[in-house]
Amino acid sequence: MKVMAQMAMVMNLDKCIGCHTCSVTCKQAWTNRTGTEYVWFNNVETRPGQGYPRRYEDQQEWQGGWTLNRRGRLKLRAGGRLKKLATIFSNPKLPSIQDYYEPWTYDYATLTDAPAQEHTPVARPKSLISGKDTKITWSANWDDNLGGSEASFRHDPVLQKVSTDVKRSFEDAFMFYLPRICEHCLNPSCAASCPSGAIYKRAEDGIVLVDQDRCRGWRMCVSGCPYKKVYFNHRTGKAEKCTFCFPRVEVGLPTVCSETCVGRLRYIGLVLYDADRVLEAASTPDDEDLYEAQRSVLLDPNDPEVVRAAERDGIPHDWVVAAQRSPIHALINEYRVALPLHPEYRTMPMVWYIPPLSPVVDVVRDTGEDAEDPDNLFAAIDALRIPIEYLAELFTAGDVAPVDRVLKQLAAMRAYMRDINLGRDPDGSIPAAVGMTEEQMYDMYRLLALAKYDERYVIPPAHAEQAHALEEIATECSVSEYGGGNPEIFGEGSGSLTPLAVENFRMLQDRQTSDTIAAPDDKAARVNLLNWDGKGAPEGLFPPRKDD
Amino acid sequence: MDTLLWVIVPYVCLALFVVGHFWRYRYDKFGWTTRSSQLYEDRLLRWGSPLFHFGMLGVVGGHVIGLLVPRSWTDAIGIDDHLYHYLAVGGGLVAGVMATVGLVILVYRRRTVGPVFSATTAMDKVMYAFLAAAILLGMWNTIAGSILTIGGEYNYREGVSVWYRSFLAFQPDAALMADAPIGFQLHALVAFGLFALWPFTRLVHVFSAPLGYLTRPYIVYRSRDDRQLGSHRPRRGWERVG
Numbered sequence: 001m002k003v004m005a006q007m008a009m010v011m012n013l014d015k016c017i018g019c020h021t022c023s024v025t026c027k028q029a030w031t032n033r034t035g036t037e038y039v040w041f042n043n044v045e046t047r048p049g050q051g052y053p054r055r056y057e058d059q060q061e062w063q064g065g066w067t068l069n070r071r072g073r074l075k076l077r078a079g080g081r082l083k084k085l086a087t088i089f090s091n092p093k094l095p096s097i098q099d100y101y102e103p104w105t106y107d108y109a110t111l112t113d114a115p116a117q118e119h120t121p122v123a124r125p126k127s128l129i130s131g132k133d134t135k136i137t138w139s140a141n142w143d144d145n146l147g148g149s150e151a152s153f154r155h156d157p158v159l160q161k162v163s164t165d166v167k168r169s170f171e172d173a174f175m176f177y178l179p180r181i182c183e184h185c186l187n188p189s190c191a192a193s194c195p196s197g198a199i200y201k202r203a204e205d206g207i208v209l210v211d212q213d214r215c216r217g218w219r220m221c222v223s224g225c226p227y228k229k230v231y232f233n234h235r236t237g238k239a240e241k242c243t244f245c246f247p248r249v250e251v252g253l254p255t256v257c258s259e260t261c262v263g264r265l266r267y268i269g270l271v272l273y274d275a276d277r278v279l280e281a282a283s284t285p286d287d288e289d290l291y292e293a294q295r296s297v298l299l300d301p302n303d304p305e306v307v308r309a310a311e312r313d314g315i316p317h318d319w320v321v322a323a324q325r326s327p328i329h330a331l332i333n334e335y336r337v338a339l340p341l342h343p344e345y346r347t348m349p350m351v352w353y354i355p356p357l358s359p360v361v362d363v364v365r366d367t368g369e370d371a372e373d374p375d376n377l378f379a380a381i382d383a384l385r386i387p388i389e390y391l392a393e394l395f396t397a398g399d400v401a402p403v404d405r406v407l408k409q410l411a412a413m414r415a416y417m418r419d420i421n422l423g424r425d426p427d428g429s430i431p432a433a434v435g436m437t438e439e440q441m442y443d444m445y446r447l448l449a450l451a452k453y454d455e456r457y458v459i460p461p462a463h464a465e466q467a468h469a470l471e472e473i474a475t476e477c478s479v480s481e482y483g484g485g486n487p488e489i490f491g492e493g494s495g496s497l498t499p500l501a502v503e504n505f506r507m508l509q510d511r512q513t514s515d516t517i518a519a520p521d522d523k524a525a526r527v528n529l530l531n532w533d534g535k536g537a538p539e540g541l542f543p544p545r546k547d548d
Numbered sequence: 549m550d551t552l553l554w555v556i557v558p559y560v561c562l563a564l565f566v567v568g569h570f571w572r573y574r575y576d577k578f579g580w581t582t583r584s585s586q587l588y589e590d591r592l593l594r595w596g597s598p599l600f601h602f603g604m605l606g607v608v609g610g611h612v613i614g615l616l617v618p619r620s621w622t623d624a625i626g627i628d629d630h631l632y633h634y635l636a637v638g639g640g641l642v643a644g645v646m647a648t649v650g651l652v653i654l655v656y657r658r659r660t661v662g663p664v665f666s667a668t669t670a671m672d673k674v675m676y677a678f679l680a681a682a683i684l685l686g687m688w689n690t691i692a693g694s695i696l697t698i699g700g701e702y703n704y705r706e707g708v709s710v711w712y713r714s715f716l717a718f719q720p721d722a723a724l725m726a727d728a729p730i731g732f733q734l735h736a737l738v739a740f741g742l743f744a745l746w747p748f749t750r751l752v753h754v755f756s757a758p759l760g761y762l763t764r765p766y767i768v769y770r771s772r773d774d775r776q777l778g779s780h781r782p783r784r785g786w787e788r789v790g
Binding site for chain 1: 577578580581582583584585586587588589590593594597598600601602662663666667753756758760761762764766767768769770771
């Protein structure tokens with residue numbers, strides 16, 4: 001047994017109202033730069049729908065993730081090492097910008113600059129890729145709230161797996177939101193696809209990152225990730241992906257998407273897992289067994305043997321304690337209500353979801369029946385096969401039994417808590433019907449419904465004695481920021497290090513005060529510096545002119 | 549003049565090539581990338597890029613054999629001049645045509661596809677000019693020099709190759725190059741120009757050919773272990789702990 005710690009997330013889909021606050025704040029924090037206009041580390045999809053990029057879940061087409069070969073051994077679906085190198089000059093499975101969308105801005109200046117005229121001037125859309133006038137035909141959430149309706153969501157690859165006769169009634173009845181970030185998989189196929197070895201998993205907390213200094217822009221990670229959560233920065237020529245906000249997590253703060261979530265539906269915590277068993281679990285022969293296999297890789301942090309092994313493997317004691325208090329462990333393995341997204345990709349994703357009961361509740365309420373009555377809800381869950389099958393295609397590779405069980409647990413919680421809230425005697429038979437004790441039921445209610453900040457986020461800070469060794473500078477002594485940097489080097493690594501927030505601030509300021517709308521005129525003078533936005537000459541590259 | 553062209557210029561270019569790469573790797577790892585434009589356009593790239601790159605691999609292989617392997621070695625394994633000539637011209641033509649066709653497709657794409665063109669830097673354009681000139685002169689030498697024998701026969705293995713090896717051994721013999729046909733002279737000069745530009749262009753990606761991928765484990769783990777930290781060192785007065 002080799003115990004490793006993994007920072008993981010659970011999202012409670014019942015609470016998602018599809019407001020996109022997580023996407024917007026994430027974008028402001030991480031991808032508001034030239035070259036990453038189309039990059040959404042976090043996005044919210046309406047289901048049924050095509051997702052972002054369009055139809056990313058169709059692995060027949062995109063060949064992402066892992067599959068089993070004839071001998072039952074795990075292999076990359078898009079082909080192994082030799083095939084990757086043979087196709088390195090033109091990646092055969094790279095989504096084009098059209099599969100995402102062509103990012104644009106508006107010609108706002110005309111609104112104020114236009115001469116006096118009969119008609120109100122119009123700000124025309126300009127492509128951020130070509131700088132020319134463009135026609136907007138798609139965006140990151142074009143089919144939001146079933147926008148485009150049938151024309152759009154009949155292309156949903158998940159819906160296409162659900163049999164045709166149930167499709168029609170589902171289209172009339174259901175809709176829910178699916179917020180997505182990088183899964184920070186235990187068995188990441190993006191890392192396995194990277195020819196340069198630039199994508200790595202941090203041994204301490206399992207966060208998957210791209211080393212920007214080692215990435216050479218081969219783009220194999222974009223194809224390898226079945227969730228299409230690695231993006232190619234077309235300006236710098238490097239891959240970028242969700243960082244799990246590691247500078248925040250290292251100091252004990254939740255990610256930006258979680259912190260700003262209006263519905264408070266995200267949970268962050270540690271899980272301990274047995275690294276020696278990951279490959280075996282990912283090679284489980286039957287797709288439908290993958291959910292259980294993945295669950296079994298996670299260790300019980302309260303088991304004394306696990307605690308001893310964790311200490312032996314160098315996991316600090318306070319991290320073990322955090323793993324014991326982890327809401328993630330509770331939701332996945334104690335209450336068993338959280339399910340992984342597309343376990344059939346065999347990457348062992350580490351962002352899990354509590355499937356939504358609300359579509360079922362809505363239907364029961366619309367019929368005029370009591371939507372809090374356990375018998376009504378149980379009967380509805382049994383009767384409404386369509387949403388159950390759809391959820392099963394998302395979360396359990398098509399096996400409806402676990403989805404069924406989870407929804408019944410949620411329904412039971414609803415019914416059980418109503419008695420308590422109305423001051424009636426709680427009915428112990430309701431939790432018992434779904435195999436839970438009354439105490440467990442109440443604890444689950446507390447975690448899911450009250451969702452206190454410090455119960456949702458149990459994030460042990462990275463160790464103070466290791467703080468200097470952290471790659472990110474956010475934890476270093478701020479006084480040294482004014483020291484003037486390392487005199488020995490110049491170029492990219494020179495000068496004092498800029499904290500991330502300040503860097504973004506400067507870039508935003510540069511952009512807001514630049515003369516051109518989209519692609520800058522002086523693109524020709526490109527220098528690949530991280531924080532130089534391509535407008536004007538980078539400071540310090542040339543000596544100051546005499547007349548300045 | 550001969551000394552300038554065939555001793556001084558080549559060594560200056562070689563020095564720029566070596567020191568330039570060292571400098572670039574040390575200070576601009578972030579800029580060390582292929583700068584792919586596949587996201588913008590895929591249809592032309594799908595044909596042009598593999599044609600060009602596989603063609604160039606053949607061309608480079610041919611140059612290694614032609615320039616670095618002395619005639620006595622091939623004689624020793626029983627390859628006579630006629631057979632060698634046949635192999636070299638045949639292989640060279642195939643690789644050269646692939647590279648040329650690929651280059652034409654790629655340059656056409658770069659000029660006509662809007663987003664690709666606007667992502668092209670001045671340095672890219674200079675580099676393309678040198679690269680295209682070197683390839684075209686090389687093709688000219690193969691076709692006109694070796695097949696059509698315009699301007700008489702010239703065995704480069706007795707001239708250019710010997711000079712090149714003497715150049716690498718730091719005992720350059722300029723006279724050998726001075727006697728070579730103008731086509732070979734121009735080809736060599738343009739190639740040295742390209743080598744001098746090399747470290748300052750996107751061509752650096754040649755040196756990140758990911759051969760390590762064949763042997764490394766699929767999943768890379770990194771820890772805060774000192775040796776594996778990012779490229780920036782702690783500032784003076786600070787030491788890494790733990």
